[in-house]
Amino acid sequence: MTLRIYNTLTHRKEIFAPLSPGRVRMYVCGPTVYDSSHIGHARSVVVFDVVARYFRACGYEVTYVRNFTDIDDKIINRARELGMDTVSLSEKYIQEFYKDMDALNVQRATLEPRATQHIDDIQKVIQTLMEKGLAYESGGDVFFRVSRFDGYGKLSGRKPEDMLAGARVEVDQRKENPMDFVLWKSAKPGEPFWDSPWGKGRPGWHIECSAMSSRFLGETFDIHGGGKDLIFPHHENEIAQSEGAFGKPFARYWIHNGFVNINKEKMSKSLGNFVIIKDVVKAYHPEAVRLFLLSNHYRSPIDFSDQNMQEAGNALEKLYAAVNRMDETLENCPEPSNPPEDDLWTRFCDAMDDDFNTAQGIGILFDGVRTLNRILDEQQGLLSEETRNLVCSYRRDILKIGGILGILSQAPAVYFEGKKTEGLEKKSLSADSIEKLINDRKQARINRNWAEADRIRKLLEDMNVILEDRPGGTLWKIKNS
């Protein structure tokens, strides 16, 4: 197995080789907790959740750090607006974040530190930068001296002199150079603060990641991730801080996920098209949301729309139906003795090894489902030992792949029952009345009164209820949408 990762730093896919054999240390920038998380956060978190799951499945021991930025201008402003203190505000949104992520079946990171828990670490890094002449104090704030750090711009591929600094934002007159950025920000009256050698204040945005990543992962570690928008200036600044302070290479592989558009438009506050996770998981099955988010390559943009979500929902249903079918066919599934050479799992891993190509991996998953359905279609009566073995191999692989993508985590029966309950609520129907009609139809069918049977079917269909006559009886489900 050779995993190749597209490294933003080198603009190439590179063979992944961890710093310590068998271990992966990764750091992903988490949210600033001043508002509800949106579908864009979901993409980033789900993508890196899958990355971590895949590494673990490949046998690596993964240390995954994802931070919470819990002190920052936006938090201060929002808290003021709401008449809250910053601690309660950030706590509220951290809890909401967890709730959203649990709903999305996201596994917790190994460590989830908060900036405010590491003020000492942050100050130590700033102190080191001061000592090295890479930082300076000016008017109560401490700035990073970009001119003294060689290689500033290497991640984002831009040269300081090319950037029209201050073109869109007024340059802080206290900076020596427009590119310099704040490491420590002095507190204005009424703002939360921590004591420091430079006076009362709070950390700048970028420094927390340098401090916490070195604390938990070391000064050099394997993977650093986040949304594409963080490449500049956030990650560029992190590199400057960490490499400046520690004199060692910072993250070795940089992974950046693309944006989520809403109906082909950029999601932004001004357009008022923010899609919040808690609303999305109400409208669609959380695993459908994951399937949707993983249906494009992680670096490409993805378009959130009702149609795309609907399709993801249909796709998920098809997967559950296949698992359900296997479960009904097989009483139990022993570990397959000799799995096929080119099995699904191997093919899935090949896709994942190519820069976490989940879109291709999902294609392989469906390929497997079709093959499996074909096998089961062709089977009459009892399965031969050979077929049984094959089906078991498919079943195991499909669920294993589901385990990486974070889908198919429910028992099919639970999934379908849940869909029903939800559908009934949405359409304001009762299961009793539906089952009564199905029973009437059953009688009509026994009497070979096809006209009546079809009338009832049509009646139910108008109520968005779809029937499925199976050998064991009639199943029903609520039509999607």
Add this chain to the structure above:
RNA sequence: GGCGGCAUAGCCAAGUGGUAAGGCAGCGGCCUGCAAAGCCGUUAUCCAUCAGUUCGAAUCUGAUUGCCGCCUCCA
């Protein structure tokens, strides 16, 4: 102005040198009392346009057009 990305069927989307995965929708068929589900077949002589490299390109190179992102808080 600088930097970067993308353009593949009706729609979504893989494929990045060896002759177009997969999903949704459509059509034909099998199955079914009829359906549904599932399966089979079919649906791009061709991958924005033009030129070039190559035995061979959607895949590499150059140009053109269109779209998008970043350079400001942002996943």
